[in-house]
Amino acid sequence: MKVKLFSWLGRDFVEIDGEGQDGPAADVATEQLFGRFETELNSHGLSLDNTVRSRVWGRDKDARALATAARAKILAGKRKAASSSFISQQWFDSAANAGLELLAMKPAASDAERRPVEFDPPRNYLCYLRYDSVVFYSGYTSSANTLEEQVAEVLNAISGARAISGAMSQDFKRTGRLSVLLRRSQKLSVVKEQLAKESWIDLANVDFQFVDGFAGEKYLLEIEATALSG
Numbered sequence: 001m002k003v004k005l006f007s008w009l010g011r012d013f014v015e016i017d018g019e020g021q022d023g024p025a026a027d028v029a030t031e032q033l034f035g036r037f038e039t040e041l042n043s044h045g046l047s048l049d050n051t052v053r054s055r056v057w058g059r060d061k062d063a064r065a066l067a068t069a070a071r072a073k074i075l076a077g078k079r080k081a082a083s084s085s086f087i088s089q090q091w092f093d094s095a096a097n098a099g100l101e102l103l104a105m106k107p108a109a110s111d112a113e114r115r116p117v118e119f120d121p122p123r124n125y126l127c128y129l130r131y132d133s134v135v136f137y138s139g140y141t142s143s144a145n146t147l148e149e150q151v152a153e154v155l156n157a158i159s160g161a162r163a164i165s166g167a168m169s170q171d172f173k174r175t176g177r178l179s180v181l182l183r184r185s186q187k188l189s190v191v192k193e194q195l196a197k198e199s200w201i202d203l204a205n206v207d208f209q210f211v212d213g214f215a216g217e218k219y220l221l222e223i224e225a226t227a228l229s230g
Contacts (some may be wrong), residue, residue, distance in 0.1 A: 001016060001017070001018035001036060002016070002018070003015070003040060004016075005044070009134055009175060009228055010108060011106060011107065011108055011132065011134065012105070012106040013103060013104065013105050013106075014040075014041060014044050014046060014050075014103075014104045014105075014106075015101070015103050015104075016037050016040055016100075016101070016102045016104075017100070017102075018036060018037065018100055019092055019093065019094050019098075019099045020032060020033050020096040020097065020098040022094055022096050022097075025097075026058060026063035026064075026066035026067045026070075026098035027066040027067060027070040027098075028070075029067070029096060029097065029098040030056065030066070030067040030070040030071060030098050030100060031070050031074065033098070033100045034070075034074050037102050044106075046104050046106060048079055048104075049078065049079055050105055050106065050107075051081045051102055051103070051104050052081050052103050052104060052129055052131055052134070052136045053081055053082040053102070053103040053129075053136050053224070053226075054075060054081055054082075054083050054084075054100065054101065054102045055083070055085065055086065055100070055102075056068050056083070056084075056085040056086070056098070056099075056100060057085075057087075057091050057092070057098065057099035057101070058085070058086070058087050058098055058099075059087070059088075059092060059096070059098070060087060060089075060097070061087055061213065063087075063098050064085050064086065064087050064213075066098070067085070067098040067099075067100075068085045068215075071085075071100075072124065078114060078116065080116035080126055080129065081126065081136065082126060082128060082136035082138045082224065083125050083138050084125075084138060084181070084224055085139075085214075085215060086181060086211040086212075086213070086214060086222070087211060087212045087213035087214070088210075088211045088212045090210075090212075091211075103136075105131060105132070105134065107131065107132035108132055109132065112131065112132035112133075113130070113131070113132070114130075114131045114132075115130045115131070116129050117130065125138045125139075126138050127161055128161055128165050130165055130166075130229060133229050133230075134226065134228055134229070135162070135165045135166075135167050135226070135227050135229050136226050137158060137161050137165075137226070137227075138224070139181070139223065139224045140154045140157045140158055140161075140222065140223055140224075140225075141154065141215075141216060141219040141221070142154050142157075143216065143218045143219070147186050147187070147191070147220045147221065148190060148194060150219070150220050150221060151190075151191055151194040151195070151223075152194065154221070154223045155194075155195075155198060155223070158178075158223065158225045159200075161225075162225070162227060165227075165229055166229040166230045167227040167228065167229040168230075169229075169230035170228045170229065170230060172200045172201065172227055173200065173202040173205070175228040176205065176225065176226060176227040176228070177225070177226045177227075178201065178205065178206045178207075179207050179209070179223065179224040179225075180195075180206060180221060180222075180223050181208075181210075181211050181214075181221060181222045181223075181224075182208060182209070182211070182220070182221045183210070183211060183212070183213065183214070183219070183220045183221065184210045184211065184212055186220050186221065188208060188210075191208070191221065
């Protein structure tokens, strides 16, 4: 298990990454990971209630599905947070079939508003979480035919979500960040070229990672966003 502490946007964050045990089914391994993560969060004065984003990793499609279902049971209600899930064998250093990345935030004030916002109609993941004026958007995808079209559609969806979440008044280049998770068979240069065309994006604030697959077979990439709201 890896733990990283850092400050950003005037808030303190705890980032935890871990692989499940080799042996249990992916859902059981994921439940165990959440237990270990909560113990670690407690040592920093936080809990799973402070979760703002989580990524589930599965070694294969079935493991991803089981791990995602386990997460949905644990991060429910007010605990709901921005989320995404991926398939990747290379993410694992062990023989585990499920892994978890979790980001928790300590709000600047103890009475800060935490508001999970669903899509309309609801999906099996949040549109975004607004917590202490920071907005965490779930990973957005597209079923368009080409990578270029998928990038454009996802960026449009993020812009729409920023508008309804009250984040359009902020300078995304200065206070925002994107994480792009790209199918291993695709060209990173194509994504970078598309992002560079957008005046509101600074490529210095974008990180990239390759994966083997997503929840949908047609998805070529998934983009997560974080932004400060007004």
